[in-house]
Amino acid sequence: MPRKTEQFSIILRPPSKVYHFKLAGWSNYKSTQVFFDQHRERFQKHLNCKTKADAQEVVRMAITIQEESKRPMPLSSQVRLIDLLKDAYTWDRCPHVRRLRDEGKAITKRHVQDSRNIIKSHILCCKDFVNKPIAKMRRSDVLEFRSFMLDRVGPRTVNKALSIVKAVIREAIFQEVIDRDPTIGVSKVKLTEKKEPGVFTKEELLLMFPEKGIGPWKSITDHTVFLTAASTGMRRSEILALRWENVNLEKQFINVVEAFKDYRMIEIGKPKWERSRVVPIPKKLVTRLKDLRDQSPYAKDSDYVFCYKDGTHLGGTWWSKHFRSACIAIGVIKAKKKVKENEDPNPRNLTPHSFRHTLNTLLLSNGYDSGKIRATLGWTSEKIQDNYTHFSIDHLNGQSDMVESFFEKDKKNGTN
Incomplete structure (x- = not known):
């Protein structure tokens, strides 16, 4: 009898000590660990691909998936x-x-x-x-x-x-797999009204970032991290992924080319909307960044700008905790101990993202070109920018003076 052809072959690769496999018709071997990670939801338990038994289980699943891909699609009347x-x-x-x-x-x-x-x-x-x-x-x-x-x-x-x-x-x-949509006409449920993000006043920004010293912040790192947020409008995911190679202190700009893509801050990729951009940085921030680099043991181009003592990037919990601590110190958020029953400790809904809203609002109120603001903050449309604009009467005071100047010009020319 002719010998039955094996459906797969499996080998142990010495450097990684992980089993690799090749199915019939494949030209190259593939790591069982990589395959397991890609299809984790198909497995009932975690597998150690350095053991042959677990590696073989991965291969059996690969064969099952390969066979499933060859099965004809069910008729449209049977598709679930x-x-x-x-x-x-x-x-x-x-x-x-x-x-x-x-x-x-x-x-x-x-x-x-x-x-x-x-x-x-x-x-x-x-x-x-x-x-x-x-x-x-x-x-x-x-x-x-x-x-x-x-x-x-x-x-x-x-x-x-x-x-x-x-x-x-x-x-x-x-894709012409089915021919009807039973979800047509089914609307989303109504949400409770979303609280509008708060913005900081100029006076509050000065309390947070005084001309001398580090204000309510506990270290130069804390101060510089949030000064970066306040003066560039960069997102948290972009700031915490920032490396020295993308900071040009001489020409005073930051290349925003990387950002964390997941809430656990493990995966790094392009910024939101897959758009890289250049952000100008003011002299005050340039000075702080220079001081930080001079003091940091992690000053190589490939190092994170903002990091822990072991050189790893700062995390989301650190970000929230240090922001809240500074806000409590200047009195814009109440400490939990001082909050009365049913009282909101943060009625203005101030968050680190408020720095981004604040920068947009202040720039627009001072007549800065909205197209340039969108370019530096990484927005794709005016509609998105509108969500970040929060004019108060303080921001609009200059409008009445401008309107009055129109009539003054007419009076000088003798017209009404």
Whole structure:
């Protein structure tokens, strides 16, 4: 009898001590660890790919996935939502994500991962809903799904889940896998009114960043981190990923080319909207950055500008904690100990992102070109910029003087 051809071969690569495998028809070996990380949601437990037994389990899953890809798609009348959700919002396999990437449209790995987490944690729990053929699904089923979700999670999560379902179904229609959309007419649930972000006054900025000393901050690092936020409008993800090689102190600008892409601050990629930009920096910040680099043991081009004593970048908890401490010191936020029952310790909703709102508002109120502001702050449209503009009567006082000057000019010319 002819010898049966093996479906795979597996070898141990000495440098990494991780097993690599090759399926029939493949030209190159692939790391079992990499494959496991890419398809983690298909496995019931964590696998150690340095052991042969676990590596073989990974290979068996690879064979299963390969066989699934060869199966014909079910007829449109039999397609269930769960069939569409199997690869939905996975970076390499989702038809919707892949199409957007091929067309050059903005979509981030963080958004894809967050959406995938909602699918696994919330949508797939509604078994009756996801297992029903879409051809037999009615609008009432979608409304029932929405109510089911509202009983378990908040309205924002419900709306995200509903948006994901809509996107997956519409992509399937676009790809001609199905021919009807039962979600048409189903709206998102109403959210409680979102609190408008607060902005700082000029006087408060002077208290935070006085001409001499470091004000309410505990160290030169703290002071310089938030002075960077206040005077450039850079996002937290951009500031904490900043390296010295992207800071030009001589010509006084920062190249914003990197940012953290996930809330755990592990993955680094391009800034939001995939847009790099150049941000001018004022002399005061230049001086502080020079002082910081002179004092820091991590001053190489590849080092983080703002880091802990071991050279690792600062984290999100550090960012929030030190901002709040400074705000309490200047009296714009109340300490928890001094807050009365049912009192809001931060009624103006001041956050580190308020520096970005403040800079935009002050620049616009002083007549700076809005197009240049959008370029330095990394916005793609005036609509986005409008969300960051918060004029008060103090910002608008100059308008009446300008209007009065129009009439003064007319009087000099003898006209009304």
